[in-house]
Amino acid sequence: MCAKGPHMRIAALAIVSCTALASLAGLSALSGCSSAQDATSAGDGEDITRDTKKDDVWIYNGLLPHLTSVHITASIAGSTARVTGYAPADWDGTLPFYAQSSQDDQGTLITVVYPIATAAIGTKNPDGSPVANRPGTYPNLIVTPFKTEGSPSEWGGFPYMEYNHVHEDAFHGPISYPVAEQWQLRRGPVSHGCSRMQGEHAVELANLIGINMLENHSASERVTVNLTVDLITGYDKTPDGKYVDVDYPITGTWARPPSAQSTVWPTWNANDYPQVVCPLKTGRALDEKHCQYEPASKLSDIVTVAEAQASQPGSSGDDDSTSDAGADAAN
Numbered sequence: 222m223c224a225k226g227p228h229m230r231i232a233a234l235a236i237v238s239c240t241a242l243a244s245l246a247g248l249s250a251l252s253g254c255s256s257a258q259d260a261t262s263a264g265d266g267e268d269i270t271r272d273t274k275k276d277d278v279w280i281y282n283g284l285l286p287h288l289t290s291v292h293i294t295a296s297i298a299g300s301t302a303r304v305t306g307y308a309p310a311d312w313d314g315t316l317p318f319y320a321q322s323s324q325d326d327q328g329t330l331i332t333v334v335y336p337i338a339t340a341a342i343g344t345k346n347p348d349g350s351p352v353a354n355r356p357g358t359y360p361n362l363i364v365t366p367f368k369t370e371g372s373p374s375e376w377g378g379f380p381y382m383e384y385n386h387v388h389e390d391a392f393h394g395p396i397s398y399p400v401a402e403q404w405q406l407r408r409g410p411v412s413h414g415c416s417r418m419q420g421e422h423a424v425e426l427a428n429l430i431g432i433n434m435l436e437n438h439s440a441s442e443r444v445t446v447n448l449t450v451d452l453i454t455g456y457d458k459t460p461d462g463k464y465v466d467v468d469y470p471i472t473g474t475w476a477r478p479p480s481a482q483s484t485v486w487p488t489w490n491a492n493d494y495p496q497v498v499c500p501l502k503t504g505r506a507l508d509e510k511h512c513q514y515e516p517a518s519k520l521s522d523i524v525t526v527a528e529a530q531a532s533q534p535g536s537s538g539d540d541d542s543t544s545d546a547g548a549d550a551a552n
Contacts, residue, residue, distance in 0.1 A: 337418055366438040
């Protein structure tokens with residue numbers, strides 16, 4: 222099950238990825254990409270308790286639309302979640318640099334890849350049972366758009382998207398070590414069975430699967446979304462036969478897929494793009510401009526940020542691994 226522990230309001234959502242300055246050209250692998258190190262632990266357990274204000278409702282002001290026929294492939298070996306689905310027939314928007322589109326007989330297929338955490342095999346749950354991944358195919362998500370329990374919440378207010386309804390395994394926020402008031406995902410085998418995500422990525426995923434993230438959701442809301450989640454043991458592969466990787470640092474000593482046979486997808490973070498996902502601000506209209514009270518992007522526009530290095534060759538970035546291999550105490 223997803224073990225629970227104290228969790229604070231997340232003051233900031235992510236660490237900086239060097240991909241924000243790299244090209245998406247053909248989604249080729251990236252080279253020379255040194256990533257930030259995971260934070261070191263202040264002791265056993267992954268959560269550090271703070272007296273902070275109540276949880277936030279999170280608002281999505283990004284570029285991606287609601288998708289139909291959504292399929293999520295979550296890889297245990299690769300710690301990736303590849304999301305595919307079709308844009309609305311009348312959608313004429315612009316994709317952000319980290320997404321890819323293609324055309325087929327059903328329309329415009331959009332693909333995004335996110336880093337995730339998976340189960341820390343060899344550790345135990347609080348009840349003494351062994352921690353386990355539970356690969357399989359799941360037919361829906363039960364979504365809590367505003368996940369909060371206690372004050373402050375252990376979930377940070379981020380969406381909780383449950384696919385295994387027996388063990389309560391879900392895609393949810395990072396529950397991780399803070400650095401200068403920032404919480405970040407520790408990517409790798411560190412959870413109790415859930416698929417952890419960056420907080421801003423969980424908000425965007427909720428939007429992709431059709432949840433209105435321009436709404437002041439209550440903690441009691443539950444929405445069932447019919448789609449397919451495939452939790453696989455091996456590395457994920459795209460239809461062209463390439464392994465799936467994502468430009469985000471790894472925790473521990475697990476191995477990325479072979480670099481020469483991989484596509485390393487760019488990712489994004491809310492420190493660089495604070496107007497994409499933000500806490501709901503009372504008094505502001507709940508529209509596509511809601512997050513404009515936040516600072517402007519630290520980097521270039523989210524659509525054009527990658528163009529300067531469009532011809533850069535790539536590798537899988539194997540040097541991104543970190544030395545902290547400690548298993549987390551909660552999901």
